[in-house]
Amino acid sequence: MSLTNTDISHWLERSAQVMHEQNAYLTQLDAAIGDADHGANMDRGFQAVTGKIAAMPDADISTLLKTVGTTLVSTVGGASGPLYGTAFLRAGMAAANKQELESADLVALFTAMLEGIKARGKAQAGEKTMIDALTPAIEAGQQAQSENADLSQLLQSMTSAAEEGMKKTVPMLATKGRASYLGERSIGHQDPGATSSWLLIKALSDTVSPTHS
Ligand code: ADP
Ligand code: MG
Numbered sequence: 163m164s165l166t167n168t169d170i171s172h173w174l175e176r177s178a179q180v181m182h183e184q185n186a187y188l189t190q191l192d193a194a195i196g197d198a199d200h201g202a203n204m205d206r207g208f209q210a211v212t213g214k215i216a217a218m219p220d221a222d223i224s225t226l227l228k229t230v231g232t233t234l235v236s237t238v239g240g241a242s243g244p245l246y247g248t249a250f251l252r253a254g255m256a257a258a259n260k261q262e263l264e265s266a267d268l269v270a271l272f273t274a275m276l277e278g279i280k281a282r283g284k285a286q287a288g289e290k291t292m293i294d295a296l297t298p299a300i301e302a303g304q305q306a307q308s309e310n311a312d313l314s315q316l317l318q319s320m321t322s323a324a325e326e327g328m329k330k331t332v333p334m335l336a337t338k339g340r341a342s343y344l345g346e347r348s349i350g351h352q353d354p355g356a357t358s359s360w361l362l363i364k365a366l367s368d369t370v371s372p373t374h375s
Contacts, residue, residue, distance in 0.1 A: 164262040178208035191354040195341040200354035207238035228254030252278035269303040290334040292355035299324035317367035324360040
């Protein structure tokens with residue numbers, strides 16, 4: 163099994179739907195340790211993405227992902243716009259000339275996204291950011307790949323690991339981004355960006371195996 167440009171379009175559409183549904187939840191998380199705009203940022207960004215990709219039905223995977231990147235950079239303010247924007251631009255580069263994505267391509271794609279976020283935000287694992295959901299997800303993807311799991315199993319493992327990583331941000335002290343201004347008071351709250359990263363991976367997993375959603 164592999165993912166085509168149609169699957170990627172479906173993922174992006176589903177992501178937009180999920181960000182819209184979870185707008186209030188992400189806002190509530192960001193209200194606790196930030197400025198209460200992460201839900202609005204992700205919702206606005208992904209609504210713009212669906213508008214763009216609806217107009218390009220024949221675009222290849224790389225073009226779709228790069229379009230997400232440029233759209234997020236131009237429509238989402240705050241930290242998450244440039245971070246996710248860079249991530250999707252890197253994903254687009256990782257998918258260059260590929261008509262389909264196999265498991266290994268998918269793990270490489272998420273690795274490129276993570277590297278983009280790290281380069282842009284100068285953060286590492288353990289600082290209470292989206293990196294703390296993406297890092298374990300990629301490790302789980304690599305593990306699943308080494309066990310020859312099929313694509314849908316691989317994505318389910320990545321989703322579970324991202325969710326666990328997201329939950330592990332609760333006791334962390336934020337040392338990057340707006341939440342770091344709170345110092346010790348950032349402890350005890352789940353990171354909004356780690357939550358949206360989990361939602362994005364889950365949206366892809368649910369696109370591939372809707373019965374498990
Ligand atoms: P802002 O913080 O500017 O209001 P958002 O609320 O949209 O932007 O996004 C906040 C999220 O961005 C945080 O929850 C965190 O996961 C992520 N983030 C912030 N700074 C960084 C960074 N330097 N590296 C990685 N992720 C970061
Ligand atoms: Mg915010």
